[in-house]
Amino acid sequence: xxxxxxxxxxxxxxxxxxxxxxxxxxxxxxxxxxxxxxxxxxxxxxxxxxxxxxxxxxxxxxxxxxxxxxxxxxxxxxxxxxxxxxxxxxxxxxxxxxxxxxxxxxxxxxxxxxxxxxxxxxxxxxxxxxxxxxxxxxxxxxxxxxxxxxxxxxxxxxxxxxxxxxxxxxxxxxxxxxxxxxxxxxxxxxxxxxxxxxxxxxxxxxxxxxxxxxxxxxxxxxxxxxxxxxxxxxxxxxxxxxxxxxxxxxxxxxxxxxxxxxxxxxxxxx
Numbered sequence: 001x002x003x004x005x006x007x008x009x010x011x012x013x014x015x016x017x018x019x020x021x022x023x024x025x026x027x028x029x030x031x032x033x034x035x036x037x038x039x040x041x042x043x044x045x046x047x048x049x050x051x052x053x054x055x056x057x058x059x060x061x062x063x064x065x066x067x068x069x070x071x072x073x074x075x076x077x078x079x080x081x082x083x084x085x086x087x088x089x090x091x092x093x094x095x096x097x098x099x100x101x102x103x104x105x106x107x108x109x110x111x112x113x114x115x116x117x118x119x120x121x122x123x124x125x126x127x128x129x130x131x132x133x134x135x136x137x138x139x140x141x142x143x144x145x146x147x148x149x150x151x152x153x154x155x156x157x158x159x160x161x162x163x164x165x166x167x168x169x170x171x172x173x174x175x176x177x178x179x180x181x182x183x184x185x186x187x188x189x190x191x192x193x194x195x196x197x198x199x200x201x202x203x204x205x206x207x208x209x210x211x212x213x214x215x216x217x218x219x220x221x222x223x224x225x226x227x228x229x230x231x232x233x234x235x236x237x238x239x240x241x242x243x244x245x246x247x248x249x250x251x252x253x254x255x256x257x258x259x260x261x262x263x264x265x266x267x268x269x270x
Contacts, residue, residue, distance in 0.1 A: 050117055050166065053158040066142045071095075071135035078119070079132045086143045087153075088119040093139025094217070098225060099131050108225030111136070111218065113200055117166070119143075136222070181228055184269060189227050190237045191265040194247065198256040216254045223254075241265075 071077060077095060078084040095112040112118060153159045180189050201214025224234035241247045246261040247254050256262065
């Protein structure tokens, strides 16, 4: 049974309340009372594109079914030895998804920010049984079981369509990344990755006035994992970027100062 049979139907699922006439909405158009909204009001499903078309009543009902778990830095959310068949929603903190090769080397597949959806769920085509997920800072994560996904997500055509798009985007990003690893030098990969990370990084008023990008919270080791490179090689490239005025470095933080310079470097193939 879907959460709502048709976009115009009255809502009787998940909650006892009935709501009629709800219009589809997106995260960019969500309206809240500015006097009542607070950071603590953020729930596991808020601002997650996967659930953007649900009505307020549907969101409230689904939120009541999603338990929260807290993870400390370095704690594994799942691993090869302890796989979990579930979808996770990152409410706060950050999570690193990585893979370990036979020789012990690790490749970071992604560093996830709040709102990210990840996990092992064959029902939606997500396969992470060879991966690890590790909290890299204090994090709050919500978990949807196989039954939750089958009953309330896959059966709803609005969410099923978004799942298909999500998986398509993931495949496209993976193909692009594999191409970069094969054809582009480390400096180009580093520049492109920094630009991508800066797009979602928080920007201060001062940084905006100076024309700088957001501050990326990442260590040299974490960035090296994303680039499939050594920490030493990554640190060398970052030092060159800093000397050229492209970035500013601090402990565990990188600020993009010259995005045009990084874009030029990202386009190089030798």
